[in-house]
Amino acid sequence: MDRLSSLTAFLRSAESGSFTDAARQLGLTPSGVAKAIGRLEARIGVRLFHRNTRSISLTPEGEQFFGRSKKILEQLAAAEDELSQSLVKPHGRLRVSFPLSGMRSMPEMSRFMNQFPDVELDLDFSDRLVDIVEEGFDVAVRTGDIRDSTLMTRVLGSFGHNIVGTEAYFELHGLPTRPSDLRLHRCLYHRYPSTGRLSPWKLVDDDQTDFHVPAFATASTLEPLLHLTLEGTGISYLPSYLISTLIEEHRLVTVLDRFTNDIGKFRANTNRH
Structure with missing residues (x-):
């Protein structure tokens, strides 16, 4: 013994x-x-x-x-x-990076804080690519696929996309009935801040070919696009989590739903080591 x-x-x-x-x-x-x-x-x-x-x-x-x-x-x-x-019992500091649109997840964050009062949340909101290790993040929540093999990723959920505009906009500019009609519309694009590339509107026409939509204006975050769309300036291709409530409230109208073909994923990315 x-x-x-x-x-x-x-x-x-x-x-x-x-x-x-x-x-x-x-x-x-x-x-x-x-x-x-x-x-x-x-x-x-x-x-x-x-x-x-x-x-x-x-x-x-x-x-x-x-x-x-x-x-x-x-x-x-x-x-x-x-x-x-x-x-x-979870405790300590948890540093999380969200995209700017993650502001809409605050109700969930509030419930998390009430459920785990000993966890100190440090939330960062940015659409840029973050270096999880160098910047000291525990988790980075992003959409789309990751290319960094040193990260572990977990799918949190999925979402669709819709082309939306106001009723006033469509009364003035007409209602598109097929993707080719969008050439006559003011299409507002999201531009990735890290690469400068435009986020494509993933539409499939009747002949099952991808269809390119010309850009009327671009923004590096989604919130300005949503604001401009609500003002009737143009139409946008936006994720459902950002606009579902506005659609239910009839502040935005969806068009060309049967031509949209884009399912995105929320991912929680963490350091593998």
Whole structure:
């Protein structure tokens, strides 16, 4: 037995007044408990028990050792419970990068904070590519596929896209009935800030070929496009999570739904190491 096991055997024997009862509690033999306590006494140089053929009792030194030993094991058990609870209950600082459109996930963040009050959230909102390791992020939530093999990714959900505009806009410019009609419309594009490329409107015409839509204006984030669309300046190709409420409120109208062919994914990206 190691020292902790010997100490446990001593306490069980002192509490029960019997090596046999202590052995039963510990799943050992009485002789094994007696030998462990004998080694403990030899190590500390003090006799802990009075022994006879029928019972055992603590010596004065054993009484003193019992009080100290019991307190040590209670503190050890409390430390184990505390550590176990800390592993079960999330706590500490969590630094998360969201795209700018992630502002709309604040209700979920509020529920998270109420559920895990010991977690300190540090939220960053940006559409740029972030370096998770260098910038100290725990998680980066983004849409689309990742190309960095050092990252682990988990799909959080999916979303579609819609071409939207206001009723006033379509009354003025007409309602497109097929993708080729968009050449006559003011199409507002999202431009990726990291590459400068335009995010394509993924439309499929009746002949099943991708269709390119000319740009009337571009913006590096989605929020300005949504604002311009709501003002009736043009029409936009926007993710459903950004516009679903506005569609339900009849502030925006969708067109060409049967020609849209784009399912995006929310991904939580973390460092693999």
